[in-house]
Amino acid sequence: MSLQRFISEAVSPWMKDEGPDSDIVMSSRVRFARNLKNYVFPILSDREQNLEVIKEVRSQFNDVPDDHIGELELLEMEDLKPIEKRVLVEKHLISRNLIEQSKNGAVLLSENETVSIMVNEEDHFRIQCLVAGFELKKAFNLANSLDDWIESKVDYAFDERRGYLTSCPTNVGTGMRASVMLHLPALVLTQQLNHIIPAINQLGLVVRGSYGEGSEALGNIFQISNQITLGKTETDIIEDLQGVVMQVIEKERAARRALLDNSRIELEDRVYRSLGILENSRIIQSKEAAKCLSDVRLGIDIGLVKGLSKSILTELLILTQPGFLQQFAGASLTPTERDIKRATLIRERLELEYQLSKKSEGDEQ
Amino acid sequence: MSLQRFISEAVSPWMKDEGPDSDIVMSSRVRFARNLKNYVFPILSDREQNLEVIKEVRSQFNDVPDDHIGELELLEMEDLKPIEKRVLVEKHLISRNLIEQSKNGAVLLSENETVSIMVNEEDHFRIQCLVAGFELKKAFNLANSLDDWIESKVDYAFDERRGYLTSCPTNVGTGMRASVMLHLPALVLTQQLNHIIPAINQLGLVVRGSYGEGSEALGNIFQISNQITLGKTETDIIEDLQGVVMQVIEKERAARRALLDNSRIELEDRVYRSLGILENSRIIQSKEAAKCLSDVRLGIDIGLVKGLSKSILTELLILTQPGFLQQFAGASLTPTERDIKRATLIRERLELEYQLSKKSEGDEQ
Numbered sequence: 001m002s003l004q005r006f007i008s009e010a011v012s013p014w015m016k017d018e019g020p021d022s023d024i025v026m027s028s029r030v031r032f033a034r035n036l037k038n039y040v041f042p043i044l045s046d047r048e049q050n051l052e053v054i055k056e057v058r059s060q061f062n063d064v065p066d067d068h069i070g071e072l073e074l075l076e077m078e079d080l081k082p083i084e085k086r087v088l089v090e091k092h093l094i095s096r097n098l099i100e101q102s103k104n105g106a107v108l109l110s111e112n113e114t115v116s117i118m119v120n121e122e123d124h125f126r127i128q129c130l131v132a133g134f135e136l137k138k139a140f141n142l143a144n145s146l147d148d149w150i151e152s153k154v155d156y157a158f159d160e161r162r163g164y165l166t167s168c169p170t171n172v173g174t175g176m177r178a179s180v181m182l183h184l185p186a187l188v189l190t191q192q193l194n195h196i197i198p199a200i201n202q203l204g205l206v207v208r209g210s211y212g213e214g215s216e217a218l219g220n221i222f223q224i225s226n227q228i229t230l231g232k233t234e235t236d237i238i239e240d241l242q243g244v245v246m247q248v249i250e251k252e253r254a255a256r257r258a259l260l261d262n263s264r265i266e267l268e269d270r271v272y273r274s275l276g277i278l279e280n281s282r283i284i285q286s287k288e289a290a291k292c293l294s295d296v297r298l299g300i301d302i303g304l305v306k307g308l309s310k311s312i313l314t315e316l317l318i319l320t321q322p323g324f325l326q327q328f329a330g331a332s333l334t335p336t337e338r339d340i341k342r343a344t345l346i347r348e349r350l351e352l353e354y355q356l357s358k359k360s361e362g363d364e365q
Numbered sequence: 366m367s368l369q370r371f372i373s374e375a376v377s378p379w380m381k382d383e384g385p386d387s388d389i390v391m392s393s394r395v396r397f398a399r400n401l402k403n404y405v406f407p408i409l410s411d412r413e414q415n416l417e418v419i420k421e422v423r424s425q426f427n428d429v430p431d432d433h434i435g436e437l438e439l440l441e442m443e444d445l446k447p448i449e450k451r452v453l454v455e456k457h458l459i460s461r462n463l464i465e466q467s468k469n470g471a472v473l474l475s476e477n478e479t480v481s482i483m484v485n486e487e488d489h490f491r492i493q494c495l496v497a498g499f500e501l502k503k504a505f506n507l508a509n510s511l512d513d514w515i516e517s518k519v520d521y522a523f524d525e526r527r528g529y530l531t532s533c534p535t536n537v538g539t540g541m542r543a544s545v546m547l548h549l550p551a552l553v554l555t556q557q558l559n560h561i562i563p564a565i566n567q568l569g570l571v572v573r574g575s576y577g578e579g580s581e582a583l584g585n586i587f588q589i590s591n592q593i594t595l596g597k598t599e600t601d602i603i604e605d606l607q608g609v610v611m612q613v614i615e616k617e618r619a620a621r622r623a624l625l626d627n628s629r630i631e632l633e634d635r636v637y638r639s640l641g642i643l644e645n646s647r648i649i650q651s652k653e654a655a656k657c658l659s660d661v662r663l664g665i666d667i668g669l670v671k672g673l674s675k676s677i678l679t680e681l682l683i684l685t686q687p688g689f690l691q692q693f694a695g696a697s698l699t700p701t702e703r704d705i706k707r708a709t710l711i712r713e714r715l716e717l718e719y720q721l722s723k724k725s726e727g728d729e730q
Contacts, residue, residue, distance in 0.1 A: 265705060269647035276641030282634035340630060 010319040012091060012113035012130070016311060019133015023301040024249050026181040026221065026314055030139040030238075031128040032147050033166045033175040037155040042102065042120050043167040050104035050120045056154065057119055061108060065149040069142070070111040077105040083332070086323030092130065097121055115146060122167045123175075125150060134245065136178055136238050143176075144234075163230065173230030178238055180245045183313070185220040185298040186255035187248075193222075196251065204228045205244055219290035219297075219317050224248065256302055271299035279350055283336070284343040289320050307357040308350070316346055375684040377456060377478035377495070381676060384498015388666040389614050391546040391586065391679055395504040395603075396493040397512050398531045398540040402520040407467065407485050408532040415469035415485045421519065422484055426473060430514040434507070435476040442470040448697070451688030457495065462486055480511060487532045488540075490515060499610065501543055501603050508541075509599075528595065538595030543603055545610045548678070550585040550663040551620035552613075558587075561616065569593045570609055584655035584662075584682050589613065621667055636664035644715055648701070649708040654685050672722040673715070681711055 019025070035041050036056070040049050057074065064071055077085060077099060088094045088107070093116045098105040101122075108117040118126040127150070129142040150156075157165040164175035171177070187193040197207045204227050209217040224245055226237045259267050274295035277284070284292075297313035299305035318324060320342045326333050329341055384390070400406055401421070405414050422439065429436055442450060442464060453459045458478060463470040463486045473482040483491040492515070494507040515521075522530040529540035536542070552558040562572045569592050574582040589610055591602045624632050639660035642649070649657075662678035664670035683689060685707045691698050694706055 265647050269708070272645035272647060273642055276645030277638055280637035280641030282630050282637060343634070 010091070010324055011311060011315045012093075014112055014114045014130065014132055015314055017132040018310065019131065019135055021134040021249055022132065022310065024182055024184070024252050025134040025245070026183060027130055027132055028134060028136045028139045028178075028180050029128060029130045030136065030143040030176065030178045031126055032143055033123040033164065033171045033177075034125040034127065034147070034150065035157040035165060035167070036124045037157045039124060041157075041167050042122060042124060045103070045120075047103045050102075053120055053124055054104055054106055057106070057108070060153045061150070065146055069115050072108040072110055072115065072117070075107050075109060077102065077107075083323060083326050086321075087327050090318050090321040090323045094118055095121060095126075114142070117146070117150075123171070134180065134249070136180065136242050136245075140178065140234065140238050170227075171229050174232070174234050174237065176229055176234050176237060177225055178241050179223050179225030180241065181221060181223050182245070182248060182252070183220060183294065183297060183301075184222055184248070184252050185294050186259055187252050188217075188220050189259065190255050192251065192255060196248065200224060200244060200248075201227075203240070203244060205241060218287070219294040219313060221294075221317070256298070260302060267302075268299075268304055271295050271304050275299070275305065278346050280347075281343045283339045284346065285339055286320060286322075286342065289342055289346060290317060293317055308353055312349070312353065316349060319345060319349070375456070375689055376676060376680045377458075379477055379479045379495065379497055380679055382497040383675065384496065384500055386499040386614055387497065387675065389547055389549070389617050390499040390610070391548060392495055392497055393499060393501045393504045393543075393545050394493065394495045395501065395508040395541065395543045396491055397508055398488040398529065398536045398542075399490040399492065399512070399515065400522040400530060400532070401489045402522045404489060406522075406532050407487060407489060410468070410485075412468045415467075418485055418489055419469055419471055422471065422473070425518045426515070430511055434480050437473040437475055437480065437482070440472050440474060442467065442472075448688060448691050451686075452692050455683050455686040455688045459483055460486060460491075479507070482511070482515075488536070499545065499614070501545065501607050501610075505543065505599065505603050535592075536594050539597070539599050539602065541594055541599050541602060542590055543606050544588050544590030545606065546586060546588050547610070547613060547617070548585060548659065548662060548666075549587055549613070549617050550659050551624055552617050553582075553585050554624065555620045557616065557620060561613065565589060565609060565613075566592075568605070568609055570606060583651070584659040584678065586659075586682070621663070625667060632667075633669055636660050636669050640664065640670065643711050645712075646708045648704045649711065650704055651685060651687075651707065654707055654711060655682060658682055673718055677714070677718065681714060684710060684714070 015027070019027075036053065039045070039053055042050065054076065061072065061074075075088075080088075085094070085099045089096055089099065091113070093109060093113060094107050095118065098107065098118050098121045102120050104120050106119040108119065109115070114130055116128045116130075118128070127143055127146050129139045129146070131139045131142070159165055163173040164171075166172050166175050184193060187196065200207055206225050206227050208223045208225070209221070224241065226241055228237070232240075274292035278289070278292045278296065293313045293316050296305060296308065297310070300308055300310055300312075322333075322338055325338050325341045325345065328345065329337075333341060380392070384392075401418065404410070404418055407415065419441065426437065426439075440453075445453075450459070450464045453472070454461055454464065456478070458474060458481045459472050460483065463472065463483050466487075467485050469485050471484040473484065474480070479495055481493045481495075483493070492508055492511050494504045494511070496504045496507070524530055528538040529536075531537050531540055549558060552561065565572055571590050571592050573588045573590070574586070589606065591606055593602070597605075639657035643654070643657050643661065658678045658681050661670060661673065662675070665673055665675055665677075687698075687703055690703050690706045690710065693710065694702075698706060
């Protein structure tokens with residue numbers, strides 16, 4: 001049953017929480033890369049060996065690891081339809097890699113979708129914890145407790161000098177990647193981000209688009225993560241990242257204030273035109289939709305647009321990705337059909353939102 | 366009092382009538398160029414001589430020429446503020462020429478704004494009759510009766526062989542220019558107009574933008590008029606023009622049908638996006654506003670858009686010209702201020718329209 005929910009609901013339950021600094025930070029994520037001591041690493045293993053890992057997981061990991069996350073369910077990639085796999089990628093619950101490169105890939109998903117543990121991706125385990133807002137420590141603590149839970153059942157490949165061993169040398173050491181997803185429309189609009197990114201890179205951090213390496217920053221959503229996993233403790237990595245993100249948040253807020261002070265009417269024009277396009281278009285490509293959604297979300301965050309919930313950007317960005325669109329249509333769609341379906345879906349979603357907002361106004365009176 | 370009305374109302378009373386073929390033809394116009402026998406023609410005359418003409422007009426033309434048009438009021442350009450003159454141009458009641466080139470220019474305007482007789486423009490008299498829809502003969506008959514009325518009081522410069530004498534040789538003969546204003550969005554969209562215009566030119570007719578010679582076709586509104594004034598009777602000119610316009614109307618209708626049949630969703634997308642921009646923008650330039658208004662008007666004419674009246678295109682096109690905007694603002698405006706005022710005015714006008722339409726729905730129930 002929960003597969004259905006993973007697939008059919010665009011927004012993971014945790015996304016509905018707002019979390020700290022939710023005007024800018026969408027989510028915080030921590031993931032650990034771990035491998036098993038007595039198994040060939042996935043980059044070298046064959047199907048047989050990967051199947052052994054899955055068996056190990058199926059037999060050992062059927063208790064509930066933590067009160068807060070609920071049960072974990074094992075989904076094997078081979079049992080899923082292409083469209084279902086694509087939807088899981090669009091929800092950031094699995095990586096494209098797990099679909100495209102892995103042999104016998106699987107994922108352990110928690111009911112609230114905060115936890116996803118990929119099996120047989122680049123490493124045997126990729127423990128990922130996703131939480132709403134700016135909550136790196138919360139995500140880190142959760143990942144840590146899951147790491148302990150797994151280690152209580154299996155032996156990790158670990159080296160006293162090098163730390164956790166991983167398929168890719170860039171992950172050796174802590175095996176940890178911590179990242180924060182930020183909505184930075186004002187820094188993009190004022191062309192400050194071009195200057196900020198190189199400065200962030202110099203601190204050993206990376207800035208990427210919202211779907212990870214090589215992806216474009218759809219909807220002005222950027223992910224800042226640590227590059228270095230070796231020679232630094234997990235806590236230092238988290239704290240360094242946290243410090244940089246705090247500075248970026250301040251810069252984005254300052255840029256928003258400056259825009260409101262100096263170009264209020266131009267900003268209003270941009271926000272409302274985008275809303276007008278989302279409410280009216282009959283054909284819309286994902287790039288334009290993302291741009292408009294980003295504008296509208298900015299409008300909500302700075303108080304220009306009323307009657308729309310903050311989560312509409314996240315929700316519609318995911319909902320209008322090809323996988324979800326086809327899931328809704330119940331069929332595979334040509335690019336033009338997708339652009340039509342996307343426009344319809346956005347219009348209907350906004351219409352629903354206005355009705356709910358009117359209703360809640362009515363309830364308040 | 367009527368000066369106030371000429372200035373403050375964007376839409377001339379006659380524009381509210383729809384007239385025949387009003388899905389495509391906005392208006393039909395006939396104008397006669399006439400000069401007085403015993404006065405120097407305006408291209409050569411000085412201020413003194415022009416003042417004499419004005420005196421002649423003021424003393425002779427104070428009766429009512431025709432039951433249907435009501436009283437004529439004489440407005441002298443020297444008594445008007447620059448903004449007021451500009452508004453009259455934007456309503457097509459006087460020419461730019463009358464403001465910019467004429468010495469002691471004036472205009473006799475009828476209450477319903479169907480008739481405007483410019484005095485001391487390029488010629489002593491420019492008798493213009495404007496009617497809604499495709500009604501060339503109605504305009505012609507009206508202009509004719511005014512011509513007779515004037516000729517009953519003064520002597521025209523007339524030559525047995527050449528006909529009416531005019532300042533510019535291109536007007537000699539009948540002195541008549543007949544024109545039809547057409548909304549041709551589908552022919553523009555399907556790029557057929559580029560082929561049609563040369564064919565029309567070969568028939569001795571001219572296609573121009575809506576504000577006459579040298580003006581761009583704002584809002585896909587084109588004016589087709591006769592080029593030749595010599596060697597053909599007035600009736601032949603009218604009939605030839607009428608025949609060509611009928612063909613253009615048929616072509617535009619066919620193009621609209623083809624668009625609906627072959628690209629309905631793309632057309633809907635275009636129309637609704639334009640409506641969304643008009644309803645939401647906070648800054649809009651006249652060119653973009655005209656494009657959007659044309660799209661929406663097309664949407665109304667082909668039945669896609671409900672709840673908006675047909676005259677909204679004409680009205681808002683005139684209303685959002687610089688002169689009117691400044692008239693409304695009660696001050697002269699910078700280009701940016703005009704773009705803001707234009708957006709506000711369009712939003713408010715549409716809002717009003719929706720309220721009226723809701724109200725009339727309510728009344729019907």
